[in-house]
Every structure is written in structure tokens, then in C-alpha cells.
Amino acid sequence: MAHLAAGLARRWCPSSLQVVNFPVVQLHVSLRAMRASHTEFENAMNQVKLLKKDPGNEVKLKLYALYKQATEGPCNMPKPGVFDLISKAKWDAWNALGSLPKETAKQSYVDLVSSLNSSSKSSGQVEPRADSKPPGYETLVVTSEDGITKIMLNRPTKKNAMNPQMYHEIMLALEAASKDESSITVLTGSGDYYSSGNDLTNFTDIPSGGVQEKAKNGAILLRDFVGCFIDFPKPLIAVVNGPAVGIAVTTLGLFDAVYATDRATFHTPFSHLGQSPEGCSSHTFPRIMSPSKATEMLIFGKKLTAREACAQGLVTEVFPDSTFQKEVWTRLKAYAKLPPNAMRISKQVIRNKEKEKLHAINAEECSVLQERWLSDECMNAVVNFLSRKAKL
Numbered sequence: 001m002a003h004l005a006a007g008l009a010r011r012w013c014p015s016s017l018q019v020v021n022f023p024v025v026q027l028h029v030s031l032r033a034m035r036a037s038h039t040e041f042e043n044a045m046n047q048v049k050l051l052k053k054d055p056g057n058e059v060k061l062k063l064y065a066l067y068k069q070a071t072e073g074p075c076n077m078p079k080p081g082v083f084d085l086i087s088k089a090k091w092d093a094w095n096a097l098g099s100l101p102k103e104t105a106k107q108s109y110v111d112l113v114s115s116l117n118s119s120s121k122s123s124g125q126v127e128p129r130a131d132s133k134p135p136g137y138e139t140l141v142v143t144s145e146d147g148i149t150k151i152m153l154n155r156p157t158k159k160n161a162m163n164p165q166m167y168h169e170i171m172l173a174l175e176a177a178s179k180d181e182s183s184i185t186v187l188t189g190s191g192d193y194y195s196s197g198n199d200l201t202n203f204t205d206i207p208s209g210g211v212q213e214k215a216k217n218g219a220i221l222l223r224d225f226v227g228c229f230i231d232f233p234k235p236l237i238a239v240v241n242g243p244a245v246g247i248a249v250t251t252l253g254l255f256d257a258v259y260a261t262d263r264a265t266f267h268t269p270f271s272h273l274g275q276s277p278e279g280c281s282s283h284t285f286p287r288i289m290s291p292s293k294a295t296e297m298l299i300f301g302k303k304l305t306a307r308e309a310c311a312q313g314l315v316t317e318v319f320p321d322s323t324f325q326k327e328v329w330t331r332l333k334a335y336a337k338l339p340p341n342a343m344r345i346s347k348q349v350i351r352n353k354e355k356e357k358l359h360a361i362n363a364e365e366c367s368v369l370q371e372r373w374l375s376d377e378c379m380n381a382v383v384n385f386l387s388r389k390a391k392l
């Protein structure tokens with residue numbers, strides 16, 4: 001490892017320093033910044049060369065990977081030999097990004113560089129404090145053991161509402177999980193909620209290009225985010241530890257199994273918010289639960305209990321809250337011991353025929369939502385929530 005570190009420090013050229021590291025420092029990704037312009041990307045590349053402090057090999061590798069992904073797309077190089085440690089580390093980092101879209105990688109790169117800049121500005125030459133946060137995701141806790149990669153949404157004080165940073169980090173965590181040693185991947189929430197869906201404060205940051213640009217960037221982010229669920233290659237399990245709202249519910253239709261505590265509820269208040277269905281739910285929900293039941297949820301915003309959601313096929317099984325964690329994890333650990341290749345291939349057989357269709361549906365839903373976000377109905381609903389006149 002020391003050899004690798006020394007080699008990286010010696011041989012890293014400035015242009016390959018460009019990387020964005022979600023895990024490292026808090027990223028202030030606003031709607032304004034959801035999609036990096038070419039100029040922003042170029043500026044970020046220049047800023048990397050001016051960094052006063054060496055960001056360390058882990059960050060350099062991430063910068064390198066994101067830069068390559070942003071400029072060339074998915075890793076297209078032959079895998080270096082095992083003894084070529086530096087090239088292999090770089091190849092691994094790039095390859096781990098899988099099919100992450102170029103635009104997302106570009107934005108991640110810009111955000112990472114910006115976070116590196118602000119952290120070096122705020123700390124100057126001073127060494128990091130002993131109690132400063134270790135490198136890692138800011139909005140997630142990701143762990144991997146017993147053949148299971150667990151991605152836990154971690155904004156419990158905001159009921160795990162999804163802000164732009166969380167969307168990006170989930171995409172990165174899914175990409176990494178798709179390539180790691182685990183056999184199955186789990187998404188769950190910390191605290192009392194699974195997730196309250198889209199963070200409604202996302203609507204407050206108007207970019208210089210105005211609301212049109214904001215809506216356009218939001219639609220791109222949403223399409224990329226949902227696309228990662230459509231393409232995820234291993235069994236993907238939701239451990240729904242509490243209420244779920246909006247996009248946290250719709251994406252469940254793209255999971256392979258959904259286990260819920262009896263305390264969970266499922267709610268998609270799109271009409272109340274002046275919005276329309278996403279997460280491919282316009283297709284998956286009518287199929288899973290019948291068109292009229294889907295109408296009650298997706299159009300009328302009917303909230304389902306966990307048992308109702310299970311009766312309608314959205315949830316696989318419901319457990320008493322008191323034994324939920326113990327029972328679910330015991331079961332998942334047993335499933336994770338099954339032959340991973342067989343599970344992956346079976347998922348392909350079950351899901352692949354639908355993938356193209358799901359991507360098309362995703363694109364259409366995003367384009368409809370892009371318009372909805374500009375409507376008075378949507379703006380009024382968001383203002384009402386933010387001014388605390390409305391709670392769903």
C-alpha cells in the first residue's frame with residue numbers, strides 16, 4: 001500500500017487530478033448546480049491544479065475516475081495486470097463508476113473540486129481537527145458485510161428527505177455496490193422514516209437561468225437517478241423501516257423485494273403537490289396493484305398502510321415493528337449465501353426484457369414532470385409546505 005501511495009503521489013499528473021469525491025467533504029449541490037456547464041467543468045479542472053493541499057490518493061483516484069467518466073464515458077480500457085498497481089488502482093476507480101452518465105460525473109467532479117476548495121480555504125494550512133468527520137458519504141451510511149451491501153439514507157432529522165447530494169450519493173453507492181463482492185444490496189433509512197421523498201427545499205434555489213433551467217436540470221437528475229434502479233444488476237431489496245413518501249415509494253416498484261415494518265405507510269401525494277408520477281410508477285403500479293388501485297395512490301394520493309401495500313403487491317412481507325430488524329436481517333443473511341451469479345442471472349432473465357421500456361417510461365415521466373414543476377399548482381404547494389401551511 002505504501003508503494004502504491006508513493007507511486008500515485010509521484011506519477012499523478014495535474015490533469016488526472018480531476019475527480020469529484022462525494023464521500024469526502026460536504027457538497028453544497030444546489031438545483032442551480034445540478035448540471036455542470038462546460039465552463040464550470042473547465043474551471044474545476046483548473047482549480048484542481050491550484051489546490052494548495054494534496055487531497056490524498058483516495059480523492060485523487062475519485063477525481064481521476066470522475067474526470068474519465070465525464071469526458072470518455074464508462075471505462076473502456078483493458079484491465080491492467082495485477083502487478084501494475086497504480087494503473088490498476090486507477091482502472092478500478094474508473095470501472096467502479098459503471099454506467100454513471102457523463103453529465104452526472106461532470107457535476108460530481110465540479111462538486112468535489114468545489115468541496116475541496118472550500119475545505120482548504122476554511123482550514124488554510126491547519127491540519128484537520130481530530131474530531132473532524134472521516135471521509136465518507138455525507139447523506140448515507142454504506143456498509144458491506146455478510147454478502148450484503150447496505151445503503152442507509154442518513155438525514156433522520158429531515159425524515160431522510162432526498163436533497164441533490166443524496167440523489168448523487170445514492171447513484172454512486174449503487175454503482176459501487178453493483179461492482180463489489182456482495183451478493184445483494186439493501187436500501188433502508190435511519191431513524192423513524194424510510195424517506196419523506198424529494199426534499200421540498202430543493203425548489204427554493206433558483207439558478208441564473210431561471211425556473212426553466214431549474215426544471216430542466218431536475219428532470220435530468222431524476223432520469224439518471226431512476227435509471228440507476230432500472231439497471232441495477234443484483235437483487236435489490238428495500239428494508240422499509242418507517243413511512244415512505246413520493247419517490248421513496250415509486251422506486252419500490254423497481255426493487256426485487258420489499259420488506260416493511262407494520263409502522264410503515266406508503267404515500268404518493270403527487271396531485272396535492274401539483275406534480276405527476278415518477279420512478280416508472282405510471283407503469284409499474286398499475287401492473288403490480290391493478291389500474292384502479294394505482295389511481296387511488298398515484299392520482300388521489302391515498303396513503304396505504306404496510307398491510308394494505310402488501311395485499312396489493314407493492315410490499316413483499318410485513319413484520320411487527322418490535323421484531324422487524326432481527327427477522328429481516330436474519331432472512332437477508334441467509335439469502336446472501338445463495339450463489340451470487342445464479343441470483344444475478346435470474347434477475348437478468350426476470351427483468352431484462354422490460355429494461356428498454358422502463359427507460360422510455362422514465363424519460364417520459366421526467367419530461368412531464370419538468371413541465372409540472374413550472375406550474376402554479378406545484379409552486380403554490382411547495383410554498384405552502386415551506387411556510388408550514390401544509391403537511392401531507
Ligand SMILES: CCCCC/C=C/C(=O)SCCNC(=O)CCNC(=O)[C@H](O)C(C)(C)COP(=O)(O)OP(=O)(O)OC[C@H]1O[C@@H](n2cnc3c(N)ncnc32)[C@H](O)[C@@H]1OP(=O)(O)O
Nearest residue numbers: 157158159161196197198199200201218222246247391392
Ligand atoms: C429532482 C428529483 C425530483 C423527484 C420527484 C419526487 C417527488 C416526491 O418525492 S413528492 C413527495 C415530497 N415529499 C413530501 O411532500 C413530504 C413533505 N413532508 C411532510 O409532509 C412532513 O414533513 C412529514 C409528513 C414527512 C413528516 O411530518 P412530521 O412527522 O410532523 O415531521 P416534520 O414535518 O416536523 O419534519 C421534520 C423535519 O424534516 C423536514 N422535512 C421532512 N420531509 C421533508 C421534505 N420532503 N422536504 C423538506 N423537508 C422535509 C421538515 O421540514 C422538518 O424540518 P425542520 O422544520 O427544519 O425540523
